[in-house]
Amino acid sequence: MSGHSKWSTIKRKKEQKDAARGKIFTRVIKEITIAARQGGGSVNVNPRLRTAVLAAKTENVPQANIDRAIARGTGELDGVHYEELVYEGYGPAGVALMVEAVTDNKNRTTSEMRHAFTKNGGNMGEAGCVAWMFDQKGTIVVDKNGVDEDEVMLIALEAGAEDILDEGDTLDVYTAVSDYESVRAQLEENGFAPLRAEIGRIPQSTVAVEGKDAEQLLRLMEVLEDHDDVQHVYANFDVDDGMLEKMNG
Numbered sequence: 001m002s003g004h005s006k007w008s009t010i011k012r013k014k015e016q017k018d019a020a021r022g023k024i025f026t027r028v029i030k031e032i033t034i035a036a037r038q039g040g041g042s043v044n045v046n047p048r049l050r051t052a053v054l055a056a057k058t059e060n061v062p063q064a065n066i067d068r069a070i071a072r073g074t075g076e077l078d079g080v081h082y083e084e085l086v087y088e089g090y091g092p093a094g095v096a097l098m099v100e101a102v103t104d105n106k107n108r109t110t111s112e113m114r115h116a117f118t119k120n121g122g123n124m125g126e127a128g129c130v131a132w133m134f135d136q137k138g139t140i141v142v143d144k145n146g147v148d149e150d151e152v153m154l155i156a157l158e159a160g161a162e163d164i165l166d167e168g169d170t171l172d173v174y175t176a177v178s179d180y181e182s183v184r185a186q187l188e189e190n191g192f193a194p195l196r197a198e199i200g201r202i203p204q205s206t207v208a209v210e211g212k213d214a215e216q217l218l219r220l221m222e223v224l225e226d227h228d229d230v231q232h233v234y235a236n237f238d239v240d241d242g243m244l245e246k247m248n249g
Helices: 002-018 021-039 047-058 063-074 106-119 149-159 177-189 211-226 241-248
Strands: 083-090 096-103 134-143 163-166 170-175 196-203 207-209 230-235 237-239
Touching: 021 047, 021 063, 021 096, 021 230, 047 063, 047 177, 047 196, 083 106, 096 106, 096 211, 106 211, 134 177, 149 163, 149 170, 149 177, 170 177, 177 196, 196 230, 207 211, 211 230, 211 237
Parallel strands: 207 237
Antiparallel strands: 083 096, 096 230, 134 170, 134 196, 163 170
């Protein structure tokens, strides 16, 4: 889990430093549209949509943009037809990778994903080749600045959290999918609004990577993350903190 969470921390800092708002807005708007198409436009009866809308508000996406994305998903407004895809494969040093994408052109995106893997020391595999190495979990990230850490941990654990990791400037709370909403709600009701909250894939164990393999792996991660169609990238690596900071520097 450490590699996953450390990469997430670096990625958040990188997004802030690069002011990559356009990419973030696009990602959350796509998720809202997909969620509304699959489960309807009401946040009260569509948990996936509710999570997507909360994520959008956390990123300060205007309400008008959220409303239009929902309307496109439900068919009230014309829009691009998006398809959800999951790519699986291996990176340098045998690291398992899962890439969640949303695209309006499956053939183009698949070709570009395969090229990204191959060019950066990895290879794409068949569906299911690495999915078994990951569990779906809720992740709720709370800023440690100015908060009572013990209180955050107590509230989260009492609400059903499975694990809490201290990641330096944040507390990362992990939950079962079934407990995700209740844990997040309890934290918010007690004044601990999350920096980020989502349901994603957490590796069951990690692979230590160093040297040139680590450099190549992190390049692959960045290439995948920066692709316009990619929503999330998950991997089971553990890399030295210094290497991650170097990539962020």
